[in-house]
Amino acid sequence: MSPPGDRLETATQHHRAGRYAEAVSLYEAMLADGQGGNDIRARLASALRSDGRPAEALEIYAALEPELLGDVDFWFNRGNALAALGRHAEADTCFIRAIEIDPERTYPILNRAIARAHLGDSAGAIALYRRVLAIEPDHRVATHNLANLLADRGELEGATLLLRDAVKRWPDLAEAHYNLGLILLRRGDYARGAAEYEWRWQTPDFFARPDYGDIAVWDGRPFPEKRLVVHAEQGLGDTIQFAKLLGLLKSLGGDVILHVPEPLLPLLRSLPFDITVTSHHRPSEADFQIPLMSLIHRLKLTPGAIPAAPSYLAASPDRAAHWADRLNLNAAQPIIGLVWQGNPASPVDRGRSLTSAAELAPFANFEGVRLLALQRLDASRLEPAPTASGWRVRDLPFMLEHPGPDLDADGGVFMDTAAIMTRLDLVVSVCTAPLHLAGALGRPAIALLKAVPDWRWMMGTDTTPWYPTMSLERQASGEDFGPAIEKAVVRAREIFSRTR
Known part of the structure; x- marks a missing residue:
């Protein structure tokens, strides 16, 4: 058996090098042999958390609490284990305890800022990041995270200044370049923004770049x-x-x-x-x-150089005729197509989707207009109805027709949706692929956008150079989608008054 000091040194080396499983094995062996006390147990818990086993780490931290009430690292690491399980409110409490013990230690303040951001308290997180920077002005993570939070709140000037400073101080920080690119593009600065956006492939969480060999x-x-x-x-x-x-x-x-x-x-x-x-x-x-x-x-x-063609994709004529007959789309009654949900698994979905189709109820007050869902839904979210297709969206206080669970089931993605869109008077959608489809088909469309939307919609305009037939309705800061939807109804009436 190795001397205790040798095993501890080896375990520490594994731990610092990210070989957490090896560190866990050595810490456990030392404890089994009666070597080490609370310090080794705390190290074991930290290694378990880093090895993706936070629940096991928390069991150890619970047992250690009476012994380590005044230890900064205990509360910090326990908070990290809770955060790894998504228990951010409890993690926040742990980070508060660590900060109370040592108010000048930056890493508990930083991680508390991250917890507050997860809890939706962006103002609190911003204040905490600023506190980190007051103690440690060159803190890279705090600088970058603060800039991103400011950007999310629409404070683009402050975010731009921080990220420009970050790429000067840390020129190899790909995330800073990428996020600076997003902000510049959102501000309409395509020349500089697009160049910074090229850093996207070097960021750790981005999509894998396709392999095109040596081309x-x-x-x-x-x-x-x-x-x-x-x-x-x-x-x-x-x-x-x-x-x-x-x-x-x-x-x-x-x-x-x-x-x-x-x-x-x-x-x-x-x-x-x-x-x-x-x-x-x-x-x-x-x-x-x-x-x-x-x-x-x-x-x-530049935004002004984007091709002005109102349409550049086309639906299959045969499918358009099929769906027009199946859904009775040739009638004189105006029809609005509605989309309320993007892919919930997408990393960009936060804030862009409605909670449910029920939020679109103001369109039901549009007398003489049919409402047709263009959201692909399985049969469990539909119910039989006296509609042309025989289906409607389930559990709504108003009639929202649906083409049926076989929408876009074969023949290629969006082929049915495109065919139906060509026969509609208007498409209203949140920021998701069917919205782009409506624009590419040159259909009249209204985009429902969150207060600080994806970069492609820029800021402060109600039109987009990408899609000349599309209008943009934006949330105001701090609002839900209700006011934007009400404005979309008014805009829809204006569109119909011009076209019918």
């Missing part, structure tokens, strides 16, 4: 008699939006091949450009390659 990245210059592969990235809505730029790209020379996920093939093959759309590729088939959302950078676009 050179296109640098933005004309490419006559060459072949360029453009590969889709991120979400379906992103692909639909940025496909608009492929006509500009084609004007620069040679062949353009667009690689998209297979379910998008039928829809994207309706693009009016002389390009190839496929879901397969071979490393030898191109001279250059570029991610789709890098086109804004390589083409040196």
Whole structure:
């Protein structure tokens, strides 16, 4: 058996190097042999938490509490274990105890700021980050996190200053470059914002970059008699939006091949450009390659240079005729299509979706108008109804028709939705892929946007250069979606008064 000091040193080395399982084994062995007391138990709990076993760590912390009431690291690490389990209110209490013991120690203040942000207290988190920076002005995490919180609250000038300072002080901090890019794009500064946005691939939590082997990245210059592969990235809505730029790209020379996920093939093959759309590729088939959302950078676009074409995708005529007959879309009665929920698993879903379709009830007061859900729902969220399709959305105080659980079930993603949209008078949607689809089809549409939306909608405008037929209704800071929905109803009436 190794001397206690040797085993502790080895365990500590494993712990510091991130080899947590090895550290756990040694700490447990020492305790089993009667070597070490509360210090080793606390180290074991910390290693267990870092090894993804926070519940086990909390059992140890509960037993240690009477012995370590005045220990900063005990309360800090216990708070981290609680935070790992999503128990942020309890974690907050632990961080408060740690700060009370040592008010100048920055790491409990920092983690309390993170807990307050998780609890929705952005003002409290901002104050705590500022407290960290008052003690330690060069604290990188506090600087970056504070900037992001300010950006989330719409305080873009302060966020921009912080992130510009961050990329100067820590030029390799990819997250700072990326987040600065998002803010600059949101402010309409496409030139500098798009360049910073290129750092997205170097951030740890971003989508994996497609592997195109040794194919050179296109640098933005004309490419006559060459072949360029453009590969889709991120979400379906992103692909639909940025496909608009492929006509500009084609004007620069040679062949353009667009690689998209297979379910998008039928829809994207309706693009009016002389390009190839496929879901397969071979490393030898191109001279250059570029991610789709890098086109804004390589083409040196400004908001005013986005192609003004009102539509660039088309629905299948056969499907449009099928759905028009099935849903009785040829009647004179106006019809509004509604979408209220993005993908709840998406990291960008926070704040962009409605809690339920019930929030759209003000549209039910629109006399003489049919309401049709364009949200894909399974049969459990529908109920039989005396509607053209035989279905309506379940448990609503107003009639919201639904095409049925087979909507977009085959033939490619959004093919049915696109066909139905072509026969509607208006689409109202939160920020999700069907909203982009409505814009790409050139349909009259109203976007319901949170107070600080995704960068592509910029700030302070009620129109977007990406989709000329779309209007934007935004939350005010601190509001729910209610006022924006009421304004959307008024705007819908204005649209109908002009078109019918």
